[in-house]
Amino acid sequence: MIGFDAILASFGAAFTFHSIAVIFGGVLLGYIVGVIPGLNRSVAIAIAIPLTFYMSAYAAIAFLIGLSKGTAAGSAVSAILLNTPGEPSSAATCLDGYPLARSGKPRKALKVGLLASVVGDLLATLLLIAVAIPFAAVALKFGPYELAAILIFALVFIAGMAGGSFLKGLAAGGMGVILGTVGLDPETGAMRLTFGYAELMEGVPILPLVIGTLALSEMFVQLEEYRRNKDADVIRLSKNADDDLSYGEFKGTLPTIFKSTGIGAFVGALPGLGPSVGAFMAYGFAKRSAKNPDSFGKGNPNGIAAAEAADNAVIPASYIPLFGLGIPGSVSAALLVGAFMIHGIQVGPLMLRDHPEMLFTIFSGMIVASLLMLAIGWYGLRIFAKVTSVPPNIVIPVVIFLCLAGIQVQGYGTFGLIVVFGFAIFGYFLKKFDYSFVTFLVAFIVTPMLEMNLRQSIILSGGEISILLERPIALVFVIITALMVLHLGWSSYRRNASRRAAS
Amino acid sequence: MARMDFWSGAVVSALALALIIWVIPTYGGGGAAFGLPPQLLASLGAWLMLICAAALSLVSAVKLWRAGESPIQLPSGSHLWHMLWPFLYVLGFIFLVDRFPLTWIAPLLIGALLVILGERRWYLVLPVAVVPALGLYVLTAHLMRIGVV
Amino acid sequence: MYLKRLSTAIVATAMAVGVAQADDFPSQPLTLVVGFGAGGSTDIQARVLANVLEEELGQPVNVVNQPGAGGGVALSRLAVNDDEGYTFVFGTSMTITYGPLSTETNYQLDDFRYVAGVTLGQSAMVTGEDRPFGDTWEGLIEYAKENPGTSYATQTALDRMIIEYIAQQEGLDLRIVPTSGGAGMAPLILSGDVDFAYSGGTHSGYADSGEMPVLLSLAEDRLVAFPDAPSIQEAGYDINPAEIRVVMVPQNTPDGHVERLAEALEVATQDERFIEITEERILMPVVYMDEDEVTQTLSDQVTGYRALLEELGGVPGEDDED
Numbered sequence: 014m015i016g017f018d019a020i021l022a023s024f025g026a027a028f029t030f031h032s033i034a035v036i037f038g039g040v041l042l043g044y045i046v047g048v049i050p051g052l053n054r055s056v057a058i059a060i061a062i063p064l065t066f067y068m069s070a071y072a073a074i075a076f077l078i079g080l081s082k083g084t085a086a087g088s089a090v091s092a093i094l095l096n097t098p099g100e101p102s103s104a105a106t107c108l109d110g111y112p113l114a115r116s117g118k119p120r121k122a123l124k125v126g127l128l129a130s131v132v133g134d135l136l137a138t139l140l141l142i143a144v145a146i147p148f149a150a151v152a153l154k155f156g157p158y159e160l161a162a163i164l165i166f167a168l169v170f171i172a173g174m175a176g177g178s179f180l181k182g183l184a185a186g187g188m189g190v191i192l193g194t195v196g197l198d199p200e201t202g203a204m205r206l207t208f209g210y211a212e213l214m215e216g217v218p219i220l221p222l223v224i225g226t227l228a229l230s231e232m233f234v235q236l237e238e239y240r241r242n243k244d245a246d247v248i249r250l251s252k253n254a255d256d257d258l259s260y261g262e263f264k265g266t267l268p269t270i271f272k273s274t275g276i277g278a279f280v281g282a283l284p285g286l287g288p289s290v291g292a293f294m295a296y297g298f299a300k301r302s303a304k305n306p307d308s309f310g311k312g313n314p315n316g317i318a319a320a321e322a323a324d325n326a327v328i329p330a331s332y333i334p335l336f337g338l339g340i341p342g343s344v345s346a347a348l349l350v351g352a353f354m355i356h357g358i359q360v361g362p363l364m365l366r367d368h369p370e371m372l373f374t375i376f377s378g379m380i381v382a383s384l385l386m387l388a389i390g391w392y393g394l395r396i397f398a399k400v401t402s403v404p405p406n407i408v409i410p411v412v413i414f415l416c417l418a419g420i421q422v423q424g425y426g427t428f429g430l431i432v433v434f435g436f437a438i439f440g441y442f443l444k445k446f447d448y449s450f451v452t453f454l455v456a457f458i459v460t461p462m463l464e465m466n467l468r469q470s471i472i473l474s475g476g477e478i479s480i481l482l483e484r485p486i487a488l489v490f491v492i493i494t495a496l497m498v499l500h501l502g503w504s505s506y507r508r509n510a511s512r513r514a515a516s
Numbered sequence: 517m518a519r520m521d522f523w524s525g526a527v528v529s530a531l532a533l534a535l536i537i538w539v540i541p542t543y544g545g546g547g548a549a550f551g552l553p554p555q556l557l558a559s560l561g562a563w564l565m566l567i568c569a570a571a572l573s574l575v576s577a578v579k580l581w582r583a584g585e586s587p588i589q590l591p592s593g594s595h596l597w598h599m600l601w602p603f604l605y606v607l608g609f610i611f612l613v614d615r616f617p618l619t620w621i622a623p624l625l626i627g628a629l630l631v632i633l634g635e636r637r638w639y640l641v642l643p644v645a646v647v648p649a650l651g652l653y654v655l656t657a658h659l660m661r662i663g664v665v
Numbered sequence: 666m667y668l669k670r671l672s673t674a675i676v677a678t679a680m681a682v683g684v685a686q687a688d689d690f691p692s693q694p695l696t697l698v699v700g701f702g703a704g705g706s707t708d709i710q711a712r713v714l715a716n717v718l719e720e721e722l723g724q725p726v727n728v729v730n731q732p733g734a735g736g737g738v739a740l741s742r743l744a745v746n747d748d749e750g751y752t753f754v755f756g757t758s759m760t761i762t763y764g765p766l767s768t769e770t771n772y773q774l775d776d777f778r779y780v781a782g783v784t785l786g787q788s789a790m791v792t793g794e795d796r797p798f799g800d801t802w803e804g805l806i807e808y809a810k811e812n813p814g815t816s817y818a819t820q821t822a823l824d825r826m827i828i829e830y831i832a833q834q835e836g837l838d839l840r841i842v843p844t845s846g847g848a849g850m851a852p853l854i855l856s857g858d859v860d861f862a863y864s865g866g867t868h869s870g871y872a873d874s875g876e877m878p879v880l881l882s883l884a885e886d887r888l889v890a891f892p893d894a895p896s897i898q899e900a901g902y903d904i905n906p907a908e909i910r911v912v913m914v915p916q917n918t919p920d921g922h923v924e925r926l927a928e929a930l931e932v933a934t935q936d937e938r939f940i941e942i943t944e945e946r947i948l949m950p951v952v953y954m955d956e957d958e959v960t961q962t963l964s965d966q967v968t969g970y971r972a973l974l975e976e977l978g979g980v981p982g983e984d985d986e987d
Binding site: 181188198239407409410418434447463467 | 539540562
Binding site for chain 3: 153154155156157197199200202204211212213214215218358359363366367423424426461465468469472473475
């Protein structure tokens with residue numbers, strides 16, 4: 014285990030000039046990405062991963078986490094000024110943000126959003142640090158039995174919670190499982206679904222898959238929609254002295270911020286739910302518990318605060334299962350797993366043991382990112398308000414270029430470009446027909462781990478299922494998973510039945 | 517929506533069926549393994565796809581039938597072209613990138629698309645087309661030192 | 666006879682041409698190909714090596730990653746490359762020695778020239794703390810003979826073959842568990858779920874804490890950090906699985922170019938930066954093995970592996986329990 018001095022040293026490492034510069038770059042870029050409506054978080058992370066190759070592992074991860082946090086804060090700007098959420102998760106921010114901005118107080122709306130974002134993010138980061146380490150310490154004792162059981166549980170949970178149709182989610186998950194098994198079979202040495210390509214021997218390369226399904230496909234979707242919503246009404250910041258946030262007003266929103274952070278953190282820690290769910294849940298809760306629910310939707314600062322605090326709290330909280338168990342619970346966490354893999358680090362509880370200084374430096378880097386978010390958002394208010402009007406016809410070509418550049422930089426060559434294109438078509442259909450993305454990506458990432466642990470369990474136990482009785486934690490997860498499958502099946506049957514009765 | 521569900525479900529079922537009957541048994545790998553045979557997880561995934569997609573297709577077919585809607589509604593030619601051209605555009609450039617370094621192709625890739633999307637101001641097109649390529653050049657040739665890609 | 670004279674003549678001419686070209690080689694930038702992704706230990710080492718070579722050769726040396734198939738993708742591209750030594754692969758010997766035996770590849774050992782070996786691998790059989798058999802190889806063998814179902818975690822096709830050979834020699838009934846990389850192996854050993862395991866280099870990181878004792882060195886000699894554990898040959902098994910990190914060029918590279926590269930590599934193995942990154946970060950000893958020595962070692966290894974495979978009766982993995 015790591016000593017106190019070492020922890021302090023790791024914190025020190027996050028406060029060096031170089032480190033702060035990298036995180037600043039990440040947050041700033043994230044902010045811009047968040048502000049521009051056509052660009053979203055997963056697109057940005059997917060194309061930023063290759064750009065981090067020449068950085069050290071720590072710098073790369075800190076940069077990506079900064080980017081991820083920045084998008085959540087930046088997306089409020091376009092939600093408020095444009096009534097178009099920069100990220101889907103900021104849709105709840107539009108509800109009160111846009112009306113408040115329309116009524117001549119855009120600056121106030123932006124500042125409430127920013128402060129709520131920062132507080133939500135910071136508190137959730139602290140929660141992550143407090144929870145992930147004891148979690149990882151316990152998880153270190155887990156063997157293949159426990160891990161296999163937990164991975165199955167996580168997969169079923171994500172498929173059930175990821176939103177949209179349960180059937181479509183499972184089907185997408187099935188595709189992820191199949192793609193996850195591609196490559197050299199670790200036990201028999203057989204080639205699986207490689208079709209003779211040596212490039213596929215170690216599995217479908219994660220970077221082309223991610224860039225294709227997430228980034229390039231998104232550009233195709235936007236090209237198609239490009240003509241439909243060309244002009245939007247941007248609210249400009251006025252010089253109106255009346256339009257500012259007073260300390261008293263901010264204090265008034267604090268209780269909402271705290272409650273919403275709690276909701277966001279809870280939702281984030283559960284794999285698969287995602288920030289949109291967190292933001293809408295927090296908004297709904299704030300509205301119901303308010304004294305004057307009618308003022309919500311007409312520019313109530315509490316509405317902005319609730320949505321933004323929860324939206325931002327989800328991001329750090331979604332890293333709890335990632336660092337604690339090695340299981341990605343969201344798209345951005347799944348992308349981080351890929352980034353860690355590229356830098357030769359297995360993310361998960363083992364990090365606490367093998368790279369504790371790195372883990373603590375990343376955590377302190379996350380705190381630095383929260384603080385930088387405040388500074389960037391506060392002083393960049395004016396500039397970001399202008400960035401909202403960057404038209405998509407500039408964004409799309411550049412992003413397409415970045416997708417191809419990412420593949421070339423990593424050295425996958427023409428094979429990689431074809432794979433990217435194939436997955437872009439695949440991702441396009443996932444989006445068009447509304448099949449769950451999270452389930453697909455998480456299933457793809459988790460399948461190799463699951464198969465390995467399952468296999469190890471079966472070989473080590475000699476194939477006897479009674480071993481579970483000696484492994485209480487694994488047994489508990491197996492039982493919970495079984496119950497959950499029953500519950501999900503039952504509730505979707507009930508839903509269908511009631512719909513049929515209604516119609 | 518029901519129409520889209522019906523068709524996507526049908527396509528996914530067909531894909532899953534092809535995987536189960538042909539692709540996985542032929543290319544899934546073999547060999548004796550204790551515990552998990554190499555094809556097991558992939559087959560499970562394919563069955564999962566098949567069952568879910570078939571169920572989805574069935575449910576939406578019933579819905580369509582009840583609503584009295586026809587399951588077939590062809591998209592118009594211009595709409596189809598509108599969907600298709602971005603793919604062809606990118607595919608064309610992938611062929612070019614196979615021959616020449618991306619760094620040299622990039623300004624054309626970005627610039628041409630900008631013009632297609634209706635941007636006519638040259639003072640905007642020029643920097644947007646050139647700056648990213650320059651950035652890539654600096655990244656690969658100087659920071660990562662892997663040569664021009 | 667005539668044919669032999671002709672071939673001698675051709676070789677002589679080729680050498681003369683090679684020498685003539687050697688004077689101005691390299692006259693353009695070189696490419697160092699790494700068969701693994703960015704950030705791995707081979708990649709980290711390669712980037713420093715490229716820096717050192719660049720100063721020595723007076724031309725830029727670009728590092729290109731061609732990941733896939735355990736280094737195999739890079740080699741199959743190198744095999745069809747003919748730019749006379751301007752492109753070379755830095756990789757591990759296992760890819761070229763055991764790779765073609767365990768999987769279908771479009772390259773063989775004699776498709777390449779092995780300019781020099783610059784680092785020795787430190788792979789080993791390891792175990793955890795407080796095991797019933799202690800931390801000696803004899804102890805483990807005794808224990809495994811009495812306890813059928815003793816478990817072993819494998820990472821590569823090569824170590825699987827070695828353990829199967831050992832199991833056959835000693836009459837052991839082992840449960841062989843697959844795992845991926847040092848990061849997959851370490852938790853199994855540390856949590857005590859597996860009795861012993863193959864380790865490529867992960868154990869070096871635990872040398873100080875003693876949490877991962879080495880039972881058997883799989884290098885030619887005993888390991889630098891674990892001098893108490895016998896080498897595999899000392900333990901009485903006639904195998905030499907020693908891993909060497911080598912620089913490879915296609916077979917048709919002119920002699921003069923190979924010599925120039927070899928000179929530069931010899932200087933690199935004495936360079937502070939290369940020694941520091943290798944011995945302190947990756948924890949492997951830096952050596953310099955010339956072309957003849959490396960080629961001899963590798964071809965002996967291939968012969969040895971082939972004999973072993975025949976003794977085991979074919980493809981690895983076939984005689985697993987079922």
